[in-house]
Amino acid sequence: MPFGRGFFLALAKSDFLNHRVTKWGFVRRATKHFMPGEAPEDAMGASAALASGGRGTIFTKLGEAITNRDEATAVRDHYLWMFDQIKAKGLPGHVSVKPTQLALDLDPVMCQAYTEELAAKAQATGSALWIDMEDSNYVDRTLALYRLVKAIYPDTGIALQAYLFRTPKDIADLMSVRPVIRLVKGAYSEPAHVAFPRKADTDRAYFELSDTMLQAAAAGTCLPIFGTHDVALLGRIAARAKALGVKPGQFEIHMLYGIKDRDQQRLRAEGHVIKTLISYGSSWFKWYMRRLAERPANVGFVIRSMLG
Ligand SMILES: Cc1cc2nc3c(=O)[nH]c(=O)nc-3n(C[C@H](O)[C@H](O)[C@H](O)COP(=O)(O)OP(=O)(O)OC[C@H]3O[C@@H](n4cnc5c(N)ncnc54)[C@H](O)[C@@H]3O)c2cc1C
Numbered sequence: 112m113p114f115g116r117g118f119f120l121a122l123a124k125s126d127f128l129n130h131r132v133t134k135w136g137f138v139r140r141a142t143k144h145f146m147p148g149e150a151p152e153d154a155m156g157a158s159a160a161l162a163s164g165g166r167g168t169i170f171t172k173l174g175e176a177i178t179n180r181d182e183a184t185a186v187r188d189h190y191l192w193m194f195d196q197i198k199a200k201g202l203p204g205h206v207s208v209k210p211t212q213l214a215l216d217l218d219p220v221m222c223q224a225y226t227e228e229l230a231a232k233a234q235a236t237g238s239a240l241w242i243d244m245e246d247s248n249y250v251d252r253t254l255a256l257y258r259l260v261k262a263i264y265p266d267t268g269i270a271l272q273a274y275l276f277r278t279p280k281d282i283a284d285l286m287s288v289r290p291v292i293r294l295v296k297g298a299y300s301e302p303a304h305v306a307f308p309r310k311a312d313t314d315r316a317y318f319e320l321s322d323t324m325l326q327a328a329a330a331g332t333c334l335p336i337f338g339t340h341d342v343a344l345l346g347r348i349a350a351r352a353k354a355l356g357v358k359p360g361q362f363e364i365h366m367l368y369g370i371k372d373r374d375q376q377r378l379r380a381e382g383h384v385i386k387t388l389i390s391y392g393s394s395w396f397k398w399y400m401r402r403l404a405e406r407p408a409n410v411g412f413v414i415r416s417m418l419g
Contacts, residue, residue: 116404120300123400133396142399144409145369146390151193154391157368158202165379167203167386169241169365174394175209180221183214187225191232198236206233207241207270207388210253219252226256230264239291244270246299247306254281261288268336272297273317274306282323286332293336293365294320298401314344321348328362329355335362338388340371345378359383367402 122128132138147157151172158168170193177183190206197204206229213225226242233240242257244250257269269290271278274297282292296313297306307313317339325348327333337348345364352362363384366375379385390398403409 115407117300119400119404119407123300123397123404129394129396133393138399142395145367145399145402146395147368149391149393149395151189151196151391154389155196155200155202155204157389158204159200161387162203164376165385166375167205167384169205169207169386169388170197171207171209171243171388171390172212173390173392173398175211175245175397177212177214177217180214180218183212183217183221183225186212187228190229194229194232194236194238197238205239205241205386207243209243209245210249210256211245215249215252215256223256223259226260227263230260230267234264234266239266239268240264241268241293242270244272244295244297247275247301250275250277250281254285257285257290258288261290265289267291268293268334270295270338271320272306273320274301274313276305276307278316278320279323282320286327289332289334291334291336292324293338294324295338296341298405314341317341318344318347322351325352325355325357325362328352328357336365337362338365340366340374342371342374349383 147153151170154168154170158170161168172186172189172193174186177186186208190208193206196202197206208226208229210222210226213222215222226240230240240260242253242260244253253269257267261267261269270293271281272295282290285292294317296317307316321335321337324333324335328335337345339345352358359382363386364378365386365388368387368389375385375387
């Protein structure tokens with residue numbers, strides 16, 4: 112397929128396109144399907160609407176791999192402000208950060224200090240901090256960061272990717288810290304010696320890992336979060352949870368804003384804890400290419416917005 116997953120993930124790496132495409136009005140309009148707007152206020156407005164239907168929110172400001180320390184400080188300051196806003200508006204909201212936004216590449220000491228500061232603010236404002244997982248080059252450093260922060264702020268969560276061969280061991284190793292794990296399939300372009308090239312293998316690995324996490328939840332040693340829109344898979348996971356005596360609330364389902372919204376509402380009505388991750392900000396190009404890679408038919412939104 113000419114416009115398959117690999118095509119969009121290759122485009123996501125282009126800094127040239129990142130600067131150009133984000134200025135094109137018709138592409139900006141197409142992103143509306145996946146983000147309520149670029150401003151944090153847009154995201155908070157959408158969060159209030161979701162809250163009235165019983166759904167929580169995870170906020171994330173788009174952008175990754177910043178190029179100087181001042182940018183990391185600005186990201187930290189923004190999220191400190193965001194936690195205050197969440198509290199002031201009474202929103203059921205958490206925040207999710209990419210460690211490279213907080214200078215993981217440039218200054219790991221600064222990254223750790225800023226992540227701890229955000230986790231402390233999350234705790235003080237009755238919220239929680241999530242740490243996203245980026246490409247496989249960052250997994251060791253992100254896990255080390257998580258362990259340090261989790262030891263002080265126990266509600267902190269981390270994303271792990273089912274497509275990586277290493278993830279079963281990473282999950283087993285984390286169990287001693289009573290982890291809060293958001294299991295996702297994985298959104299990056301990875302070499303075949305690191306991750307399953309075939310989606311069917313990732314799907315199988317996801318179910319196996321979900322089983323490990325649910326068994327740990329039954330023993331009270333893990334809070335599993337299933338970050339996927341794969342509703343058939345979620346059905347199997349919910350059935351397995353029931354068989355193990357793990358109740359809704361002892362595990363959660365997280366999905367992205369604008370994707371499978373009716374299923375999000377249905378799952379909420381069935382009693383599951385649902386949180387919707389809302390992205391905002393102007394640096395949406397790489398993130399948007401990953402959404403197109405997940406479902407190339409999404410290009411239809413771009414074409415329709417181009418045609419007006
Ligand atoms: C809350 C949350 C947090 C995440 N955090 C991370 C992270 O930290 N690191 C990381 O690598 N990845 C992250 N991801 C992305 C994840 O890795 C997958 O790329 C993404 O969720 C698509 O896979 P899927 O599990 O939905 O399953 P798939 O099997 O790809 O899709 C299942 C169904 O959902 C539909 N669907 C999936 N994606 C889309 C889309 N973009 N548009 C329309 N329909 C779609 C499919 O058409 C299919 O019907 C996150 C995802 C979620 C939901």
